[in-house]
Amino acid sequence: MxxxxxxxxxxxxxxxxxxxxxxxxxxxxxxxxxxxxxxxxxxxxxxxxxxxxxxxxxxxxxxxxxxxxxxxxxxxxxxxxxxxxxxxGLTQDWPVVIVGIGNLGAALANYGGFASRGFRVAALIDADPSMAGKPVAGIPVQHTDELEKIIQDDGVSIGVIATPAGAAQQVCDRLVAAGVTSILNFAPTVLNVPEGVDVRKVDLSIELQILAFHEQRKAGEEAVADAGAVPPVVARKQQPSIDQGPDGDVPAVMPA
Amino acid sequence: MxxxxxxxxxxxxxxxxxxxxxxxxxxxxxxxxxxxxxxxxxxxxxxxxxxxxxxxxxxxxxxxxxxxxxxxxxxxxxxxxxxxxxxxGLTQDWPVVIVGIGNLGAALANYGGFASRGFRVAALIDADPSMAGKPVAGIPVQHTDELEKIIQDDGVSIGVIATPAGAAQQVCDRLVAAGVTSILNFAPTVLNVPEGVDVRKVDLSIELQILAFHEQRKAGEEAVADAGAVPPVVARKQQPSIDQGPDGDVPAVMPA
DNA sequence: TAATGTGAAGGCGTTCACAGCT
DNA sequence: AGCTGTGAACGCCTTCACATTA
The missing domain is CATH 1.10.10.10 (Winged helix-like DNA-binding domain superfamily/Winged helix DNA-binding domain)
Structure with a gap:
């Protein structure tokens, strides 16, 4: 501990x-x-x-x-x-930094729900020097070099990571070293953080995959429900092989 | 049922x-x-x-x-x-429509993780007529009027809602009526859907609020841990009133 | 020997159903 | 009479610990 x-x-x-x-x-x-x-x-x-x-x-x-x-x-x-x-904890003001001002970072910066409830965008940070000074949502983008100074000066404890996956862990480490203790991660990576730091992740790809699982299941159930009856009028997509027995059966593909 | x-x-x-x-x-x-x-x-x-x-x-x-x-x-x-x-269900191809091509919708359209794993952006849809035809991520935006036709022609069963909150339920209803049975909702609203339709939501504001809760808690614990000792060197933010007793106590504000 | 696969136990979250209060 | 607040039951998920198997 x-x-x-x-x-x-x-x-x-x-x-x-x-x-x-x-x-x-x-x-x-x-x-x-x-x-x-x-x-x-x-x-x-x-x-x-x-x-x-x-x-x-x-x-x-x-x-x-x-x-x-x-x-x-x-x-x-x-x-x-x-x-x-x-x-x-919304009766106090939470300054937040957003790191990675690409499409997503810009969308987050422009998101109105931020300011409405206790959160304030303290800074936008990007590694691209050509972004520096450019205003996004009325806030000038600052270079990654400034990260530590911003966090310490503004007393930022919440960071949002909207960088590519490859940069996320490194950004995370710097945020944490500078004093951030809560991170909202949009990059599709598992972040390693020391004890006491909270990470929440938002992952589009995972959400879609979960939906796909259930969607596939629905198609399978339809097939079961329709078994022995006429096929569905609109075959929305090819039927996945809905089941191949509980276990111990031969898979369709066995590599290596 | x-x-x-x-x-x-x-x-x-x-x-x-x-x-x-x-x-x-x-x-x-x-x-x-x-x-x-x-x-x-x-x-x-x-x-x-x-x-x-x-x-x-x-x-x-x-x-x-x-x-x-x-x-x-x-x-x-x-x-x-x-x-x-x-x-x-990723061994098959899932066409997806994105409705609402603002900052967020554009970010989603540009998100690489889409295509990589079975998902394909079948169409981008926006209610703003001046967006129509404009390419985003290489795909021309289509008007909301086309929504039903697109979904039926392409056999789309997964829809992504990236509209403002006010439009989300209406868009949702149209998606469902047209045959969509899985929805990923980025709008900050509760969506009502009929049985058999899956909804997953991604809500930035909620995630931040959850982080704020834990962050506030940490500040409170620090105060407890530091009780009777020297105050922390870096007082990161004003201490919230950490506790006012388990229950039955008088709140600071009692409106009406 | 090394690592999987899994009963069993424990913990957490949800739901029920009703006692208790206004 | 109406609606909250909550003990108790239930079910799902996690963790443990070890029998099992290559």
Whole structure:
């Protein structure tokens, strides 16, 4: 253990489950929409529908934050917005650096959702010297050489990596060495970080592959459902060999 | 139940856990890298390290696919690449449409990882008539009016939504009506879809908020750890009020 | 001998169902 | 009467530890 302090906070029952934390932003978004429509209170049922979860889960989630509802009535929208914002740490300002200002980095820099909720783009950083000074989303791009200085001067603790895969680990190492402790990684690579640094990844390719798996499965189920009946009118794509037995069977291809 | 067929496939033990499916692309990526370096075999320990998981989990994951390893030796890299690709449905070609060619949509269109693994950008679609015909990533943008025709002609079953939040549900409805059954949603909205349609979402804002939660927590732990000692040399940001008791306490703000 | 494949145990998250409060 | 808050049951996922096999 590198840090020499206990893994769980010493404070009492502050163990909000990770799954719950991941849903708080969803609730917050739905609540914000209600707030803008000046809706004063909302029931767990209504809010759950707006957030796309079931109401039991929502109530359980909220129970980890405290007893913020009123039985027989529901939740006070404004109050909940504040409580969840505070719990997520959005009542303070988080400066963020984006490294790698290609297509994706530029898209992120222009993303409005950033500023709206406590996040502020402190700097855009790119390794290409010809990018330096060029404004993207109204912010001048700075060269990678400045990375450490920017992070230290602005007290940046969250970094976004939007570089090519090959550069990601190196950028990550420099971010961490300079003091960044949370990283959002868009590069298709596994990042190695020391204990105490959080990494979340967003990976288009993985998401598509997961969809493809289920899509393939659907095609297979169709085939099963249609077995013995007429073939589907629109054969959307060639049927994959849906099954070849549970195990121990001969694969179609066995290299080497 | 809309489809009138059983929820689980009728075929035998093909119940690959969702968590496993989500990791298969990671393994595949690591294996592909090994394959390019002409590494013939790999142990669960090595491959797990490359994919950023522990080896027991990896072996369990692979056990759902079948017995593809050799005891005392490890896994044949090429063979595994093929098996996982097949399992994920990547041995066939998946045409994909991207709707909403703003900064993000353009970034996605230019993303190389697309073509590399079974996915092909069949069309780029945008509601702005002035975009029509303009090439992005070498592909001419088409107007939303063409959406249904494109999907049906090309047999597209996977759609990517990169529109503003306000347009997302409407686009989603049209995609689904035209035959799309898997959607990757980049818009910050909950999408309502009929049974049988898969939606995965990628939400920058949510990811950042989750990071902020943990970041805030770290700051709190530091404060606890440093209690009674000298303050940290670099006070990275103002300490959030780390805790105000487990529950039943008075909040700082109580609106209405 | 070395590393896979897998029962068994444990932990986490979801759902149920209802007690408790307004 | 209505809706929250939550113990309890359930199911999924992870981890352990070792029997099994090349």
């Amino acid at each position: 590198a840090t020499g302090r206990t893994h769980r906070p010493a404070t009492r029952s502050r163990g909000i489950p990770e799954a719950t934390v991941a849903r708080l932003p969803l609730y917050l978004r739905a609540l914000t929409a209600l707030s803008e429509r000046s809706v004063p209170t909302v029931s767990s049922e209504e809010l759950a529908a707006a957030a796309g979860v079931n109401s039991a889960k929502l109530r359980k989630d909220f129970s980890y934050l405290g007893s913020y509802g009123t039985r027989g009535v529901g939740y006070d929208v404004e109050y909940l917005v504040y409580q969840i914002s505070r719990e997520l | 809309a489809t009138g067929r059983t929820h689980r496939p009728a075929t035998r033990s093909r119940g690959i856990p969702e968590a496993t499916v989500a990791r298969l692309p990671l393994y595949l990526r690591a294996l592909t890298a090994l394959s390019e370096r002409s590494v013939p075999t790999v142990s669960s320990e090595e491959l797990a390290a490359a994919a950023g998981v522990n080896s027991a989990k990896l072996r369990k994951d692979f056990s759902y696919l079948g017995s593809y390893g050799t005891r005392g030796v490890g896994y044949d890299v090429e063979y595994l690449v093929y098996q996982i690709s097949r399992e994920l």
